[in-house]
Amino acid sequence: MTTVTLPIDPLVHAAWLPAAAFSAVGSRRIAVVLEDDLSFDGLADPAFSPVAPTIMAEVEAATAAHGGALVDEAEADVLLAIELDCCEENPEAFCFSRTDGLVRIVASNPRGLLYGWFHLARLGKDAFTGPDVENECHTPHTALRMLDHWDNMDVHPVMGHVERGYSGGSIFFDHGVVREDLTRVAQYARLLASVGINRVAINNVNVGRLEMRLLDDLLPEVARIADVFRPYGVTTHLSVSWASPVRLGGLADSDPFNPDVLAWWQAAANRVWAAIPDFGGFVIKADSEGQPGPFAYGRTHADGANMLAKAVEPHGGLIHWRAFVYNHTQDWRDRKTDRAKAAYEHFAPYDGTFAENVIVQIKHGPLDFQVREPASPTIAALPQTSVAAEFQVTTEYLGHQKHAVYLGRMWSQLMQFPYWGEGSPTMADIVAGGHPLGDGTRIGGFVAVSNVGDDVFWTGHPFAQANLYAWGRLTWDPQADPDIILSDWALATFPEVSSEGAAALDAILGKSWETYEMYTAPLGVCFMVYPHHHYGPNPDGYEYTPWGTYHFADRISIGVDRTRATGTGYTDQYPKPWRDVYENLATCPDELLLFFHHVPYTHVLKSGKTMIQHVYDTHFEGLERVKVAVAAWQGVRDEFPADVAARIDERFAEQVRSATDWRDIINTYFYRHSGIPDAHGRPIY
């Protein structure tokens, strides 16, 4: 077995893996048994897994730091062991047990064992106290728990180095080349493994000419990155351009029915897997926001995806085909076209025609990562297709990691959305192959856009680390309690902080998504941000643009009528009961009121308040909540490392400024339109 050292750079923030996070387990006598009696049965020996040395290095480092020791099985009070038939042979699962003072983590594969190791660390002292536990099995909800990086190789003139990145430059690329020193990538891989994330696509779905070359002459550089991810069980993927055969290969077209195009992709796949035998596959944004795609040749998305799928299939590769397809040159005068309907219309008709290794990757809502959208009906519309739900850990519409916004509660709600009503299969069930009309073989997963960059705190706002952490935990277990996940994160990240400090963090972040919603675009109306960068309030920012994001505010009413009866008919895309719940004003949840209905400012909500008064009240209260959070922070800030505290001070100053803007501009916009004063006479301009 090769030996490795843990990638730890003291100049970079340790996130939730400081040395102290291993103090409980690191003080024990630990045995690691990587051979199994069954290994001679012709199965690959787990001791030769690329993850095995990582486990050894983790255990050695933890015991060295905290007074424990690596010992033989007989002397151990902690045992990490391979049993090939454990956990139904799911290589990522592990079993936890505690009997007769011995704590055991057992897995069928070192990957599961590594996840079990981080589980032990997370449990801390609790791993070793309390009643016996027998065979508590931990199995990831789905095999696909992925992060997409929208990293460009060089600084893009409009989108910067990382598109929708708010944490500095790329950890992979710098000035047009793959970084020489990939230590940050190794640290990142370790953070991801510790929360169960197992796949990463390293480059932007908007693929430029330089990034195309990652498939070609720059492939050895991709292999270097894959080498760094591999010891942590993280598989590398690439985003590719549909136009690659033309721009890179010099072919006359990229028609999926052109045999030369398939041959080109087959050759490309052969090249990639030769360089990276455990490569994951390709992510593709086609016929979307100006990116090339099969439409140019009169072919469908299924035609395109299946051609690519055929090229990667012999290697066991996946094609992540994004469903973010809509008309981005819409006419605002046209109230019939509804961008929210687009993904369903483009993909639902092709259900059952996608190859087995195509994963249709669908945003969690029908629009674009807004603070409040209904769950996308498209996710439930493809029973014979593998589906991944796409989220954003980076906060494009949620404050650019300048605002403290914890998203665990939002994601949890969406993942557990029951598409056929209370108790029915959820979004999480569907992506794990549990569509009630499917046969259980079409399994996708969860993908999100990463929020990580070369910032010393990884995520710009140190508190935004909590979102990266929660993304891993929730994709592993969508039913996990997001509030407990937040506490776990805080405890691991700031072990030096008192219980008052931890309580303050909880007060600051726990309901921060709801707070952000209160002071920004209300009641599911969506957008109302500045075009392009998507930061700060601009109520009419998209109202007369080609992007298909309109609220139609006038002096009487506001909102988008998406009903079948009088509107765009979007509600028709939902199964029962939601198609009726959303359709009817009486049953539509208030928080989605303006997403589904165009209503007068005087409309009375279920709370008994008028809509306009609700807008005023939530906007005044939203800012007050931010100020309460700031006060809570100020009470405990000195418990935090000085550099963390300084960065958070700076972020809170901006959050207060920006939230004040939001409050006043949204309130003023609604007031100038409605003419209805605030019932409490607070200042509106």
Add this chain to the structure above:
Amino acid sequence: MTTVTLPIDPLVHAAWLPAAAFSAVGSRRIAVVLEDDLSFDGLADPAFSPVAPTIMAEVEAATAAHGGALVDEAEADVLLAIELDCCEENPEAFCFSRTDGLVRIVASNPRGLLYGWFHLARLGKDAFTGPDVENECHTPHTALRMLDHWDNMDVHPVMGHVERGYSGGSIFFDHGVVREDLTRVAQYARLLASVGINRVAINNVNVGRLEMRLLDDLLPEVARIADVFRPYGVTTHLSVSWASPVRLGGLADSDPFNPDVLAWWQAAANRVWAAIPDFGGFVIKADSEGQPGPFAYGRTHADGANMLAKAVEPHGGLIHWRAFVYNHTQDWRDRKTDRAKAAYEHFAPYDGTFAENVIVQIKHGPLDFQVREPASPTIAALPQTSVAAEFQVTTEYLGHQKHAVYLGRMWSQLMQFPYWGEGSPTMADIVAGGHPLGDGTRIGGFVAVSNVGDDVFWTGHPFAQANLYAWGRLTWDPQADPDIILSDWALATFPEVSSEGAAALDAILGKSWETYEMYTAPLGVCFMVYPHHHYGPNPDGYEYTPWGTYHFADRISIGVDRTRATGTGYTDQYPKPWRDVYENLATCPDELLLFFHHVPYTHVLKSGKTMIQHVYDTHFEGLERVKVAVAAWQGVRDEFPADVAARIDERFAEQVRSATDWRDIINTYFYRHSGIPDAHGRPIY
């Protein structure tokens, strides 16, 4: 005398100086007499003027092309002659006469003679027909007829190569250096001389680090440009940064009271005038939109300007100190601060304290080159100061040279604005030293931002050449009829076009400013454009920004209350009668209604229409007028050179698209706010 050849590049459009423009005069026998009997009196011999060889080259080229000849005085039917005591020794003036079949242009200096030559060319056959003319004197209205180029040396990441430039790159700079080949500059100089423009500042008033070096190691490159302008009587100026002593000179500050700072500028001036003996002076944007200035040291604009003036005074240099100073980080909630008041507040208190060679350069209106603003009260508020009125030939807010908009009528109206009522001194009078409270010694002039770039047609839209042409003609004679100027331009530029074609051009361009106003921001409300680039409709684009440009539209009313009685008090800055005319709703001109008053949509205009119906009617009619212009164009387009016609086709397509957007978005915005339908039931969304 050195000989020169005319700068003519057949690959670049000839604008209004095609060979045919000289056909009438070029067919004559022409004598040029550059010596004068008085020259032995110790005056510089005009024959050694740098402009003299230009005259010879012009006459030689025209006669060679059109069958005339350069002859001795006795054989001539056209005489161009120097008489040192002519035209009150104004070196730019000339006298035209026609007696006994001899046409004479006489001037005290070759510069006047060159202007006379182009005057002859413009007259064409009319120069030689009709009754005798005796000593018709042509004197420019003011000595300062200038163009500012907002050219950057390299492509600026936000503002591009030419800030507010819509005609390609800079004719001076390319990729960070002064162009090797300055032929385009020479052609440009000739175009300018032909319409009387005599000064050019070559670089952007927002001065970057690279451009600062034009004062220093890049000075020889400026000298090369000045060498090209000089033969056409055009003086070169530079824009400079207030921070130059710090950034370029390494001083600790740029406090105008620091003797080292003055010494630095004196040394800089010595350097510049040593390299360019006839250099014009410095243009400066200080304490404006983030540019550094004397405020940082607690000094006034007068302190700053006078220090620079002292440095350039020994060389006869000028300081153009821009009055475009306002708070650009304003709070939109604050209705008391009024950006329109800023220039007056910053400069009027210092009248009488500016050095003689300081020219305070004031935008024609109080805001920023909008389609309709009142004349700036600041221009009339500085009787003891030299004042230049600043205009924009480039169409920042007037369609980016994608829309056909002729500005002669707008400029003419502003230049002739009578600040003390009908028949009183006008803006043109004031800048020429005619302020009624002044002593006549404080003389400024007219400055405008150029619309020229390295585009093959010079100005993007070939019809935008008319604005450059008109700028020269109107600065020479502000009382000239802008409609005749337009005809002169069309005749010279398109000599091949029939009278139907000329009539079509007149129909397309004659009232095009008024048409543009009809379909864009109405009734002096200003802005309603996209922030930053300023193209296309965005009614709330600036409403909640820090730029101080708000219209406060609500469901009842719109407009800015700038009255003394209830508003910002801006009307107080005007002398009588305007302070009262604008103050009172009953007398305020309708076209400035929303500039001065916040009024209900139901307000009845002098036309008898409600304001809202006027908005609808003008916006429907504005687009119709564009369509009529397009139809007129299509009827005659084949008479035009194919490349010109193709470019204009393309521009009209965009103008129709954009004007349709303007019509529908403005109408919809007003409709959604007011709730008042169009009286004629036309589509509003």
